[in-house]
Amino acid sequence: MSANATDKNSASRLRLAVLGSGNGSNMQAILEAISNGSLAAEITCVISDVADAGILARAKAASIPQHYISAEPFRTKLDGEAEKQYLNVLNDYDTELIVLAGFMRIIKAGMLRAFQHRIINIHPSLLPAFPGLHAWRQALDYGTKITGCTVHFVDEGTDTGPIIIQRHVPVLDDDTIESLHARIQQQEHIAYPEALRLISENKLRVKNRRVLINNS
Numbered sequence: 001m002s003a004n005a006t007d008k009n010s011a012s013r014l015r016l017a018v019l020g021s022g023n024g025s026n027m028q029a030i031l032e033a034i035s036n037g038s039l040a041a042e043i044t045c046v047i048s049d050v051a052d053a054g055i056l057a058r059a060k061a062a063s064i065p066q067h068y069i070s071a072e073p074f075r076t077k078l079d080g081e082a083e084k085q086y087l088n089v090l091n092d093y094d095t096e097l098i099v100l101a102g103f104m105r106i107i108k109a110g111m112l113r114a115f116q117h118r119i120i121n122i123h124p125s126l127l128p129a130f131p132g133l134h135a136w137r138q139a140l141d142y143g144t145k146i147t148g149c150t151v152h153f154v155d156e157g158t159d160t161g162p163i164i165i166q167r168h169v170p171v172l173d174d175d176t177i178e179s180l181h182a183r184i185q186q187q188e189h190i191a192y193p194e195a196l197r198l199i200s201e202n203k204l205r206v207k208n209r210r211v212l213i214n215n216s
């Protein structure tokens with residue numbers, strides 16, 4: 001392959017920055033989709049607000065630049081000086097799309113403005129049911145027969161942005177919090193790469209709250 005061809009390939013790949021606070025299994029699923037050729041993207045960096053998060057270890061193992069950036073003094077949001085530090089790093093990597101993968105903080109106006117319509121999130125329920133924390137437990141407590149996962153654009157609310165993709169999961173009589181969460185995660189690992197593929201291929205159009213998919 002010529003140098004020019006290599007440059008062209010890398011130029012056409014969507015530049016993702018993944019933000020997470022936990023295990024990083026969704027980041028791993030995205031990486032796998034990139035390496036098996038089903039997603040034309042590149043994870044340019046991983047940023048976490050948790051120093052010993054699994055997502056940082058996974059990034060390190062895959063030779064992806066990792067950054068721990070404390071988001072204190074806030075506990076549940078990314079704001080103030082910390083938000084500025086995150087934005088600096090995101091800009092350093094020429095980030096095109098921010099992928100929230102288990103990032104346990106609310107994104108505030110500064111980042112939303114800087115990356116308008118360019119932040120996506122995955123949530124472990126069929127939104128608008130069960131927004132917020134421990135959605136799988138909320139589904140069990142409520143007694144729904146079906147739950148699932150949702151990939152959506154991020155807006156100023158909590159899990160309220162326009163929905164890109166949803167996948168459903170049955171709730172079984174003998175489900176525990178752990179077994180249900182594990183089955184939801186299996187679907188997340190399909191849904192997130194698929195949503196990213198649609199974005200990378202420029203197939204989405206947002207019309208008010210509706211995300212229309214052009215599959216032609």
Ligand code: GRF
Nearest residue numbers: 022023024025026102123124
């Ligand atoms: C996922 O269940 C996701 O829906 C939620 O946080 C969890 C992250 O899991 N937002 P992982 O760190 O990707 O394994």
